[in-house]
Amino acid sequence: MPQAIPADQTRAPDMRDLTRLARTYWRGITLIVLVCTLLALGWSLMQPKFYSTTVRGLVIAIGQQDLSSRLAGDQLVRSKAAAYESLATSRPVAETVIDDLDLDTPPERILDSITVEVPSNSPEIRITAWDDSPEDAAKLADAWLTGLTRTVETLENSGDEAADSVGRISIQQLSRAEVPTSPTVPNTLLHTGIGVLVGLVLGLVYAFVRHRTNSDGVPLTDPAGTRKDPSTYGF
Known part of the structure; x- marks a missing residue:
């Protein structure tokens, strides 16, 4: 049993x-x-230690005068911000930043140090820069937003459009990049x-x-x- x-x-x-x-x-x-x-x-x-910092910019339409124009401009800048997400990681912007900071770095390599985010249905653009130096990361983030602003103004305001026309598109910097105090990675x-x-x-x-x-x-x-x-x- x-x-x-x-x-x-x-x-x-x-x-x-x-x-x-x-x-x-x-x-x-x-x-x-x-x-x-x-x-x-x-x-x-x-x-290896890498530092990151983020700078924010706002896509705006200059010269809106009445309510209907402002409403149309609001929709325009939201759509433009989404389009600028890919422009912000393009070679022309990278070359502009390289010239401004006098860097000896190929555009393809410096593009690996940048990430861009545009919140859904928002005119805001967030640019995050990465570097092994906290100071250089902050300089790169600020320079990148400046380079993107100049590239956008060149593209949007070229041709026969007058410089003071209603609805001119620009990017306004909302904050400067802070120098990170601790590594992100x-x-x-x-x-x-x-x-x-x-x-x-x-x-x-x-x-x-x-x-x-x-x-x-x-x-x-x-x-x-x-x-x-x-x-x-x-x-």
């Missing part, structure tokens, strides 16, 4: 079991968490937190394995099914 399996061997572990494991093998768990945290912190500190705090979580998981796995077998490979339950005290098995 088959022997019945004791209920305490078949039930799933609960919080009391996990607490008991953590209390019994806290030294090993702490060591694993510490090692994983230090490894994550060390890896993060060894990565790598995110040391995030990496350290991941290291702690990984260490906790590995520590609990270690505790569970130590609970199942002792240092000699003997199960922690004797043939009669009686549980043994895991605290007798050391570290």
Whole structure:
């Protein structure tokens, strides 16, 4: 006749079991968490540091006189802002910035340092510049918005259109780029937190394995099914 399996061997572990494991093998768990945290912190500190800062500009229509013109201009600048998102990452703007800052960098490379965002149905343009120097990142962001403004004015106001015509499109700078005080990449705090979580998981796995077998490979339950005290098995 088959022997019945004791209920305490078949039930799933609960919080009391996990607490008991953590209390019994806290030294090993702490060591694993510490090692994983230090490894994550060390890896993060060894990565190249990059700083980012954002400058904001607003697409505006100059010369609107009456209500209907202002309403039409409002719709116009929203559509223009969406179109300028791709223009802001174009080679002509990059070449303008290179000339203004007297950089010895090809346009393709400097374009990799710029990201542009236009919120949905908004006349606002946000330009984010990345660099390994916080000061250079701020200079690049401001210069890029200036270069975009000049490029837009050249494109929109060329031809036979008079310079003071109603509805002329321009970009107004809303804020200057601030010099970042801490690197954006790598995110040391995030990496350290991941290291702690990984260490906790590995520590609990270690505790569970130590609970199942002792240092000699003997199960922690004797043939009669009686549980043994895991605290007798050391570290």
